[in-house]
Amino acid sequence: MNIVAQQQNESANLATQEQRRVQYAAPLVDVESNEEGYTIRAEMPGVDKSGLEITVDNGELTIVGHRRTSELTGEPVYREIRNNDFRRVYELDPAIDTAKISARIEQGILTLALPKADSVRPRKITVD
Amino acid sequence: MNIVRYQRYPQSDLSVALDRLANMREEMDRVFESPSGSFFRPLASLSRWTPAVDVYHDKDQFTVQVELPGLKKEEIEISLHGDTLTIAGERKPQGNADQGFRTERFFGKFQRSLTLPAVVNAEKVNATFKDGILTVVLPKAEEAKPKQIEVALS
Numbered sequence: 001m002n003i004v005a006q007q008q009n010e011s012a013n014l015a016t017q018e019q020r021r022v023q024y025a026a027p028l029v030d031v032e033s034n035e036e037g038y039t040i041r042a043e044m045p046g047v048d049k050s051g052l053e054i055t056v057d058n059g060e061l062t063i064v065g066h067r068r069t070s071e072l073t074g075e076p077v078y079r080e081i082r083n084n085d086f087r088r089v090y091e092l093d094p095a096i097d098t099a100k101i102s103a104r105i106e107q108g109i110l111t112l113a114l115p116k117a118d119s120v121r122p123r124k125i126t127v128d
Numbered sequence: 129m130n131i132v133r134y135q136r137y138p139q140s141d142l143s144v145a146l147d148r149l150a151n152m153r154e155e156m157d158r159v160f161e162s163p164s165g166s167f168f169r170p171l172a173s174l175s176r177w178t179p180a181v182d183v184y185h186d187k188d189q190f191t192v193q194v195e196l197p198g199l200k201k202e203e204i205e206i207s208l209h210g211d212t213l214t215i216a217g218e219r220k221p222q223g224n225a226d227q228g229f230r231t232e233r234f235f236g237k238f239q240r241s242l243t244l245p246a247v248v249n250a251e252k253v254n255a256t257f258k259d260g261i262l263t264v265v266l267p268k269a270e271e272a273k274p275k276q277i278e279v280a281l282s
Contacts, residue, residue, distance in 0.1 A: 028232040028233045028234075029232055029233070030222075030223070030231045030232060030233050032223050039223060041198075041222060041223070041233070043197045043198065043233055043260070044197065044260075045195040045196070045197040045259060045260035045261050046195075046259050046260065046261050047259060048258075048259050068259060070193075072184055072191055072193075072263075073184070073186050073191070074184035074185050074186035074189070074190075074191055075184060075185060075186065076182065076183070076184050077183040077184060077185050077190075078181070078182065078183040079182045079183075080180040080181050080182060081180045081181070081182045081193060081195055082180075107197060107198060107199065107200070107257070107259060107260045108195075108196075108197030108198065108259045108260020108261065109197050109198040109260065
């Protein structure tokens with residue numbers, strides 16, 4: 001009957017909606033800045049290079065880290081570690097030269113270097 | 129109260145703050161439902177940074193995981209005294225402290241001690257450190273492994 005088909009469609013829609021609403025955790029981040037640019041350090045334990053997605057779009061920096069699925073055997077006795085993937089979004093200072101952003105990850109710490117564009121740095125202007 | 133994992137929660141973005149609130153609620157729920165009361169000693173509350181710990185077990189071993197991003201393996205001390213495993217160390221701040229304008233990460237000394245509910249074979253304990261997660265595997269001593277008992281029909 002038609003009603004049955006409609007209900008099946010609805011539950012399929014709900015399932016895809018659930019998938020889209022992945023729960024992310026925000027990584028702890030330290031930000032440093034000086035006149036050369038910014039340095040961002042994000043804590044993402046369990047994430048390696050292949051699990052990282054860093055994108056810059058229209059002045060917005062999005063950092064996503066997927067945790068390596070652990071190959072542990074056994075039942076949990078006590079748990080504090082949250083198993084969520086990481087995500088954090090930043091609005092970038094327009095002075096940053098997005099083409100020169102570099103990233104590296106080591107032992108779960110992602111370090112991003114965001115240098116400011118050369119033209120923005122303070123310059124002395126000579127008088128003729 | 130049994131287990132208290134206390135961390136100071138600094139000012140931060142609304143989404144990060146809400147995230148922490150949810151995390152805190154979850155932790156408090158877990159504390160009140162957790163049956164193993166004497167598992168952890170409250171030494172953790174003395175140090176500011178308390179890294180998150182998971183414990184798993186199967187019939188042959190315990191596996192303990194600790195989140196320690198940014199440390200080098202030489203900076204981690206693992207010791208086993210009888211049935212108590214202690215993981216300690218110190219994380220030094222990276223970068224230039226005067227230039228930071230947003231610090232959320234914890235630094236300094238940390239220590240977590242856990243008393244395991246079964247005897248372990250101290251010689252066969254091993255630990256690996258990858259992507260900031262320390263995994264310690266503690267094989268159970270032979271006498272602690274579950275044994276099948278045959279029932280004889282008389």
